Amino acid sequence: MSAHKKLKITYRQAACMYYAVEHTAENAQRCAEKLARDEDSILVYKSDPEDPFVMSKAKVNARPITYKKYLQDYPRAETPEASSDVGDKENKDLTEAQLVETLDTLFLIDDPGNDALYNSVSLSNSAVIKMLAPHLRDDLLDPKRFGQWCKIKDHLSRYQAEIQDMKNAGIEVLGYVRKSPSQGKNDNNRVKLLQQMVSRLQERSRVDKVYVSPCCTSSGPLPVRDMPRPTSILKKLHNVDGSCQDLLNYLKATPKDICLVALDFAGLSTDCHDIYQFVCDNTRIQKLVIDLIPSLSKVIIFDRQDIISKPEILEAFNCRQAPAKRSR
Structure with a gap:
């Protein structure tokens, strides 16, 4: 949704960055296991995903907007149809901010350069709605209304990027x-x-x-x-x-x-x-x-x-x- 390219990095990729080792399957497994030894902490980032650091889970839960979690490594479906169930359990109580974050995470306009997470496919509004149906409000199940809503949220993403630029300044x-x-x-x-x-x-x-x-x-x-x-x-x-x-x-x-x-x-x-x-x-x-x-x-x-x-x-x-x- 956002016109701003968002770098998406998995938890194991970030673990390799944290320990400054090359990202291989073996190194990723070893680094993730090393981090997992401290059950009260988790690897997070603030604004730059390439700058990971360890923070207590309690602080992360207290300030979820400030401390962002990395995406977990899950097996990808081979086709969009096979992955049509983003979540079988219905949850229409997501805030708009949570729904926007979900869309910005799952569907990117630009190629993030991370084949471990993304496939390049062309999806219509109807296809996206089918994948997210358990989490969408009833009024967003109409493709036209969903498209209009996405335009508003795209403007919101641009605005929030400008707010972040202010904070960075x-x-x-x-x-x-x-x-x-x-x-x-x-x-x-x-x-x-x-x-x-x-x-x-x-x-x-x-x-x-x-x-x-x-x-x-x-x-x-x-x-x-x-x-x-x-x-x-x-x-x-x-x-x-x-x-x-x-x-x-x-x-x-x-x-x-x-x-x-x-x-x-x-x-x-x-x-x-x-x-x-x-x-x-x-x-x-x-x-x-x-x-x-x-x-x-x-x-x-x-x-x-x-x-x-x-x-x-x-x-x-x-x-x-x-x-x-x-x-x-």
């Missing part, structure tokens, strides 16, 4: 979630929707931290949001790093350059003048990213220099016409 990626006040007083539903938005930021934008405004309007001034602190709701959320006030404090204290991500324009603010002042006051902000993937299949990135020199580009924020489902 030393930019920290922060997420911000906001939910408007509502007439109902059901905190459980509000927490559920906020948690879904937090998950979307983590899955799609690979954010390092997430800050939340549980109950504020889209036009509310950023400097005074979450005053007083919404402690009761924040305590019910997982994997969040505080409120908007905590975000403001972090922006003042951090020595790192920042990319701030929000889900649609109104997820940050609909007051373009307030956003301009927010960027001016917080000099660490180098980029603003607006995730419009669910609605428009795209992401918009604003660079600090462009915001300062051409503030009119922020007029895009003053465009909320209908409620947006940021939890998607």
Whole structure:
């Protein structure tokens, strides 16, 4: 799916790299057995599969996005038809991030140069659907819809590659979630929707931290949001790093350059003048990213220099016409 070539290496190939020996069947077996002696550790990598290292399984399980596992060496089927059962056991509860990772692992556009793992074949959408049917949502079993979904995910892969480039350049990626006040007083539903938005930021934008405004309007001034602190709701959320006030404090204290991500324009603010002042006051902000993937299949990135020199580009924020489902 991804237009970016992804190098795929098996665990035994990585084991030979780790011990700096030539990859042969004998060496691969010996290196894998040597690693297996420590039952509490596993060979993983971060961004470069050719740079393997040993990490405790507990840490890998705690940070599965940071520490990536290698593919195991399994016998390949001789034909696509023979391998049509990627998994007999039905599991339609995969997150979209997990499904994308599965597709990116099984089906590559470019030749990875690893005959131990891949055959070169031509597959239609229908053939791919047949192979993945136990794991696909019902709406993705239609070839046309599946093709459209793949286009969106291809854009997502490109976007995530750009996010990784930012991180490699030393930019920290922060997420911000906001939910408007509502007439109902059901905190459980509000927490559920906020948690879904937090998950979307983590899955799609690979954010390092997430800050939340549980109950504020889209036009509310950023400097005074979450005053007083919404402690009761924040305590019910997982994997969040505080409120908007905590975000403001972090922006003042951090020595790192920042990319701030929000889900649609109104997820940050609909007051373009307030956003301009927010960027001016917080000099660490180098980029603003607006995730419009669910609605428009795209992401918009604003660079600090462009915001300062051409503030009119922020007029895009003053465009909320209908409620947006940021939890998607």
